[in-house]
Amino acid sequence: MHTSVHPDLRANRLDADEYALRFADASPPLSKGQALLEAERCLYCFDAPCAIACPTHIDVPSFIRRIAEGNLRGAAKAILEANPLGGMCARVCPTENLCEQVCVHNTQSAQPVAIGRLQRYATDALMQSAQPQIFTRAASTGKKIAVLGAGPAGLACAHTLARLGHEVLLLDAHEKAGGLNEYGLASYKTTDNFAQTELQWLLGVGGIELRTGWKLETAAQFDSLRADFDALFLGMGLAATHQLGVPGEELAGVQDAVEFIATLRQSTDLSALPIGRRVIVIGGGMTAVDAAVQSRLLGADEVHMVYRRGPEQMSASKAEQEWAQTHGVTFHHWLTPLEVVASNGHASAVKFSRQQLIDGKLCATGQTETLAADMVLKAIGQRLGNAVLAEAGLQMQGDRIATDDAGQTNLKGVWAGGDCRAGGLELTVQAVAHGKQSALAIHAALSTH
Numbered sequence: 001m002h003t004s005v006h007p008d009l010r011a012n013r014l015d016a017d018e019y020a021l022r023f024a025d026a027s028p029p030l031s032k033g034q035a036l037l038e039a040e041r042c043l044y045c046f047d048a049p050c051a052i053a054c055p056t057h058i059d060v061p062s063f064i065r066r067i068a069e070g071n072l073r074g075a076a077k078a079i080l081e082a083n084p085l086g087g088m089c090a091r092v093c094p095t096e097n098l099c100e101q102v103c104v105h106n107t108q109s110a111q112p113v114a115i116g117r118l119q120r121y122a123t124d125a126l127m128q129s130a131q132p133q134i135f136t137r138a139a140s141t142g143k144k145i146a147v148l149g150a151g152p153a154g155l156a157c158a159h160t161l162a163r164l165g166h167e168v169l170l171l172d173a174h175e176k177a178g179g180l181n182e183y184g185l186a187s188y189k190t191t192d193n194f195a196q197t198e199l200q201w202l203l204g205v206g207g208i209e210l211r212t213g214w215k216l217e218t219a220a221q222f223d224s225l226r227a228d229f230d231a232l233f234l235g236m237g238l239a240a241t242h243q244l245g246v247p248g249e250e251l252a253g254v255q256d257a258v259e260f261i262a263t264l265r266q267s268t269d270l271s272a273l274p275i276g277r278r279v280i281v282i283g284g285g286m287t288a289v290d291a292a293v294q295s296r297l298l299g300a301d302e303v304h305m306v307y308r309r310g311p312e313q314m315s316a317s318k319a320e321q322e323w324a325q326t327h328g329v330t331f332h333h334w335l336t337p338l339e340v341v342a343s344n345g346h347a348s349a350v351k352f353s354r355q356q357l358i359d360g361k362l363c364a365t366g367q368t369e370t371l372a373a374d375m376v377l378k379a380i381g382q383r384l385g386n387a388v389l390a391e392a393g394l395q396m397q398g399d400r401i402a403t404d405d406a407g408q409t410n411l412k413g414v415w416a417g418g419d420c421r422a423g424g425l426e427l428t429v430q431a432v433a434h435g436k437q438s439a440l441a442i443h444a445a446l447s448t449h
Contacts, residue, residue, distance in 0.1 A: 007346040007374040008277040009253060013299025019270040022297040026188040026323075027091070027117065035121045039068040041105065042113050049102035050115060055425075055433040056083035060099060064118055076126035077134050079119055084159045084436070085152055087127060087198050088181050089429045090120035092189050094286075094317045098429070127197060133204050138165035143446045146171065146229040148216060151179020152428045153235035153418025155202050156435030157442075162207035164443045169229070171214040179237055181428065183262040186290035188297070222392040226413060231442045234401060234409075234416040235435060240385025244282065244378055248340030253347035257281060257291035257379035264294055276375030278302040280350050281329075282337055283379030284314035289321065291377045292329045303329045304371055308336040308355055308362060315426075335369060336362070340376055347376050384420050397422035407438035415442060 014022070030038065044061040051060045058079055066075035079086040095101075095116035103112030126132050143166045147154045150172035158168045176182050181195040203210060216222060216236070225232055241256045243249060253276065267273055275298040281288050284307035292305045305324060307314055310333050314321060325331065335352035342348065354367040383399045395402040395410040400422040407415040417434025419426050424434070 007253060007343060007348055009274050009346075009374045011274045012271050013275060013277075014271070016271055019298075023187050023191075023270060023294075025191045026186075029124055030114075030117050030121045035067055035118060038114050038118055039064050042068070043104060045104060049104070050099040050113075053098045053102045054082075055098070055427070055430045056086075056089075056436065058082040058086070058099075058119070060115055063122060064113070064115070067118055067122055072122050072125040073129070073134070075122035079123055080126075080134065083429070083432055084156050084202060085181075085198060085428070085432045086119060087123035087201075088152070088190065088195065089432065090116050090123060091194070092181075092185055093429045094319070094427065096319045097317050127201060132201055135163055135205050137163055137206050140167070141165040141446065143167070143230045144169065144228075145231045145233065145442060146225050147233045147235060148172075148225075149179065149234065149236035149418070149420070150174075150177035150199075150210065150212070151235060151237050151418060152181060152431035153237075153421075153435040154179070154233065155199070156432040157233045157235060157415075157417065157439045158208050158435075159202045159205060160436045160439035161442065162205050164439070166207065166443070166446070168208045170208055170210045172210070172212050173215045173236075173239070175212055177210055177212060179235075183265055184258060184287070185265070186261065186294055187265055188294075189290075216386065216388055219388055219391040222388060226411070230413070230446055232414045233407075233435070233438055233442065234389075234414065234420060235418045235431070236384075236386070236420050238382035238384055238419045240383045241378065242381045242383060244337050244340075244380065246337050246339050248342055248347065249378075251340055251342055251347045252345055253374060254340055254376045254378070257283065257287050257377040258382065260291055260377055261287065261294065264298075270298065273298060275300050276373065278373050279304070279375045279377065280371055280373040281305045281377045281379055282350070283307065283381070284309070284316060285379060285381070286316050286320055288377075288379035289316045289324045289329075291379055292324050293327045295375070295377070296327045296329060300375075304332055304373075305329050306332045306335050306337075306350075306352065306371070308334065310334065332369075332371075336364075338368065341370065347373055349373055350376055382419070400424075406441035407434055408441060413445075 042064040048061045063075040063078040099115045100112040146169045147158045158170045178195040279295040279300045281292040295303045334355045339351045349372045351370045354365045355362045401416040407417045415438040418431035
């Protein structure tokens, strides 16, 4: 057992200049020469598997061919027609599990075309150009739609509806719009305030009124929106987090990983953020990886990422897992927390129960293991956590909103998408696909009246 009665949680673990170096862009943009060489590797496949694998079905061969021809504006348009948040998705999408996984080069050279980096190259060129707006709005339809949640799903829905000529009121509970793009991603994935740059580009199409600091708190509010607008789209994400449900969870030094990441993302001075010398992150997803790696970057000496199953069952991609290990994060599998151990009211260790699979079910082996910690971050998933939705009459599936394939709920005129919609993959790119898909369904429904 490794415990301590002196929890070590403090800021300023590094020299001031070191923070900027550590939190620099994890995947720097391609140079012009690099982009051209990479684009020329593409075989421009007919019925390209990469385009099919993309949830937003970007015509990958088309945009890469345009890069090779020097037509970056045309390349960006091909991307953004399919995925209006193509710039962010180029940065955070698990391309190794989607488009790049099915690249035909995998069977020939074991090195797929760097589709994500080429996508960023084209969209960055557009965003940084003198005239970044490439879309115009259709004639006004006179229809008004309220979009609840300004994360990836809500933004994609609002942008698509605005382009089709509808007026959109975009409501969000946070101080800034962007959802997880603004508050939930590691800083090294989206440097230079890109989430807000992309947001301004999206709003630049016109026809979208953004209202932040608005929360859905009563069924009466919901009913009022339904009465006042021609349609509603719910894209509020998952606002609540799952709890460990073990003794000591309320101790000082124990924090939700989502909250930790959000605080870091909004910080203007990383040196002021306190971090433990020894950090335990409980969970096996991308949020856990982002929290673990950023703990190391802030100066933690030891970071342990603990998951209750094996590495194959972790929802973090293999590339994300390797990224964490490259940054000195130690992985532990088949451990589930039993107790957060206290020392003078502060977390000092976590006691775990070793697990094994018996007939497909996790069962305790009877063995325990205790890891010392000055800080414990919980990353075991999020939930919708808003009782108002069920009170308003929405059919729920588990803790999420039940919909058909187009995102329509059981209530007339109400659609939903992104993480709050049942059956999702909790990926930015799928949230974008949901938002656009529902926008087209809303437009079709309103066009018949």
